[in-house]
Amino acid sequence: MAANISQPKRLSRSALLGDAPIGRDCTTFQTEYIADITFSHLYTHEVTEIGIVIAGSGVHRILDQSTPCREGDIYIVPPDTPHAYFSTDPRDPLTVRQLWFCVGDWFDGEVAEHGNPRFCYGVFRDSEIAAYAMLTRRAQNEINILYNTITHEATVRKPEWREAVRAHLAMLLIKLGRYVGDAIKNQPTAPPKEWMFVSAARRAVSERYTDCDLTLSEIAGSLFVSSSHLSRLFKRYTGEAFSEYVRNFRLNRACHLLETTNLNVEEIARQCGLRDIPSFYRTFSAVKGMTPHHYRSTQKSKYIERNNNEKGELIMSILNDICENLQKGKSKIVKELVQQALDEGVEVEKILNEGLLSGMSIVGEKFKNNEVYVPEVLVAARAMNAGTQLLKPYLAQNGIAAAGRVCIGTVQGDLHDIGKNLVKMMMEGKGLEVIDLGTDVSPETFVKTAIEQNCQIICCSALLTTTIGVMEEVVRAAEAAGIRDKVKIMVGGAPVNEEYCKKIGADCYTVDAASAADAAVALCRG
Numbered sequence: 380m381a382a383n384i385s386q387p388k389r390l391s392r393s394a395l396l397g398d399a400p401i402g403r404d405c406t407t408f409q410t411e412y413i414a415d416i417t418f419s420h421l422y423t424h425e426v427t428e429i430g431i432v433i434a435g436s437g438v439h440r441i442l443d444q445s446t447p448c449r450e451g452d453i454y455i456v457p458p459d460t461p462h463a464y465f466s467t468d469p470r471d472p473l474t475v476r477q478l479w480f481c482v483g484d485w486f487d488g489e490v491a492e493h494g495n496p497r498f499c500y501g502v503f504r505d506s507e508i509a510a511y512a513m514l515t516r517r518a519q520n521e522i523n524i525l526y527n528t529i530t531h532e533a534t535v536r537k538p539e540w541r542e543a544v545r546a547h548l549a550m551l552l553i554k555l556g557r558y559v560g561d562a563i564k565n566q567p568t569a570p571p572k573e574w575m576f577v578s579a580a581r582r583a584v585s586e587r588y589t590d591c592d593l594t595l596s597e598i599a600g601s602l603f604v605s606s607s608h609l610s611r612l613f614k615r616y617t618g619e620a621f622s623e624y625v626r627n628f629r630l631n632r633a634c635h636l637l638e639t640t641n642l643n644v645e646e647i648a649r650q651c652g653l654r655d656i657p658s659f660y661r662t663f664s665a666v667k668g669m670t671p672h673h674y675r676s677t678q679k680s681k682y683i684e685r686n687n688n689e690k691g692e693l694i695m696s697i698l699n700d701i702c703e704n705l706q707k708g709k710s711k712i713v714k715e716l717v718q719q720a721l722d723e724g725v726e727v728e729k730i731l732n733e734g735l736l737s738g739m740s741i742v743g744e745k746f747k748n749n750e751v752y753v754p755e756v757l758v759a760a761r762a763m764n765a766g767t768q769l770l771k772p773y774l775a776q777n778g779i780a781a782a783g784r785v786c787i788g789t790v791q792g793d794l795h796d797i798g799k800n801l802v803k804m805m806m807e808g809k810g811l812e813v814i815d816l817g818t819d820v821s822p823e824t825f826v827k828t829a830i831e832q833n834c835q836i837i838c839c840s841a842l843l844t845t846t847i848g849v850m851e852e853v854v855r856a857a858e859a860a861g862i863r864d865k866v867k868i869m870v871g872g873a874p875v876n877e878e879y880c881k882k883i884g885a886d887c888y889t890v891d892a893a894s895a896a897d898a899a900v901a902l903c904r905g
């Protein structure tokens with residue numbers, strides 16, 4: 380009788396992964412899509428699959444839902460989900476790169492807990508069966524680089540692969556999580572009847588596991604099928620008896636509450652629909668190998684650590700993206716990412732140093748080695764400015780009533796203004812009033828402004844070895860104007876150093892913008 384049922388083909392872990400930690404393949408799907416394909420054309424796997432369409436066009440079928448797919452589409456399919464790829468045009472067959480891995484091998488806790496909203500870093504939105512993303516060209520490149528790194532590290536650099544692969548897998552899932560849309564959710568769905576019954580029963584459990592009176596016969600009644608029929612279908616399609624499924628579901632929820640809350644064990648048992656407390660203790664100990672109290676004491680600190688790690692990974696991924704996109708001069712994306720980092724609560728200094736400035740220093744290095752030229756540097760500088768503009772209000776946030784007045788500019792002959800702008804922002808953040816003279820500023824303009832605007836400090840920035848000499852001219856002009864005892868002169872910029880500062884008779888040099896602002900406040904206070 381079972382032979383008549385159209386069942387998806389089940390691919391085992393060993394068939395897909397062999398002995399390797401990760402399985403991969405690049406397949407061209409020739410079978411043409413027909414609307415009434417049966418389950419026997421689909422397959423399920425014991426592991427999670429990431430499929431990236433790299434050429435052709437076709438259809439991805441999940442249960443009874445079909446999505447047209449083409450280059451750049453990506454599908455993340457959790458274990459035990461019947462699906463398959465088909466071609467729609469034999470002249471343009473669908474080619475898909477597939478990556479298989481067992482989430483539990485790499486991650487633990489919620490990220491590895493199938494059915495948990497944080498499963499695979501929350502890639503699967505709500506209770507969606509699969510995740511779908513349509514990648515832009517830029518995102519495709521990013522994902523391809525990660526995909527190649529993972530497969531390379533998992534196959535070539537065997538001795539030291541594990542941590543590196545784990546970090547890259549996490550990064551891949553976090554990135555995909557950011558791109559995943561809800562296209563599949565919006566497909567009209569008409570799952571075949573038997574699957575519909577099974578998934579309705581699973582849904583009922585996830586919605587009503589807190590109800591200790593929930594029974595299979597009640598669910599079967601609401602679906603107008605007999606309990607024995609539903610029980611058979613459940614076992615057939617999920618591989619688990621219904622009672623076992625409910626028990627494990629409740630125990631997993633209980634574990635989650637033990638790890639993440641301070642509720643007492645009895646309350647947790649009640650909230651998980653387990654009215655009989657002694658039997659909860661017994662079952663818990665039998666399945667988990669320890670008492671709930673013991674479980675809590677061992678897992679809670681791990682949970683906190685894990686949460687911090689996951690957050691750290693997400694932040695790393697955003698800062699990394701800021702750095703990469705800044706180098707490519709993608710102002711709009713840099714702005715979005717800086718905003719995202721701020722929303723995630725990343726400190727402004729971290730965004731500045733590990734995101735924006737680290738990107739800029741790579742551009743600088745490439746510029747020096749003639750790997751990139753002025754136009755590329757210019758667009759990177761624009762992206763840098765776009766990002767720092769967003770940080771401005773946060774840098775100014777600590778500001779107090781004006782602690783002094785300063786004029787700042789990049790010296791004559793020099794057009795570099797990124798460093799100067801940062802110094803200005805930081806100074807404003809410290810409550811100083813800053814008059815910005817821009818770039819290519821003559822010594823006379825510095826001195827004239829200081830006199831007319833009553834500034835306590837003149838700040839000179841220079842980035843070219845050919846222009847730092849102008850700083851000495853500023854010192855001399857201030858002396859000639861008779862303001863040298865009233866006005867301090869600060870100098871800075873990459874080619875400047877303490878020694879040079881002393882040599883030309885300036886008052887203060889600092890290496891970066893934050894220390895420049897502190898020094899300026901101290902100078903104003905006298």
Ligand code: B12
Binds near residue numbers: 753841
């Ligand atoms: C961006 C950039 C450009 C952009 C500038 C865009 C802009 N709006 O600023 C463009 C493309 C226009 C450009 C042009 C040129 N550039 Co350019 N440029 C750079 C680059 C890549 C980054 C500079 C930067 O913004 N750094 C980031 C900021 C935040 O750092 P910073 O300025 O040092 O500022 C920090 C500190 O120094 C300090 N600070 C800065 N000012 C002050 C002031 C005070 C008072 C204090 C206390 C502290 C302080 O605080 C800041 C924050 O922490 C550097 C390479 C590098 N790695 O530095 C080359 C670099 C400076 N450029 C260089 C050159 C040669 C040029 C050109 C001559 C190239 C050409 N062939 O035309 C022209 C010159 C144009 C001109 N007349 O100025 C050389 C200079 C070599 C040298 N030693 O003289 C460098 C070092 C590249 C290299 N290695 O060859 N450049």
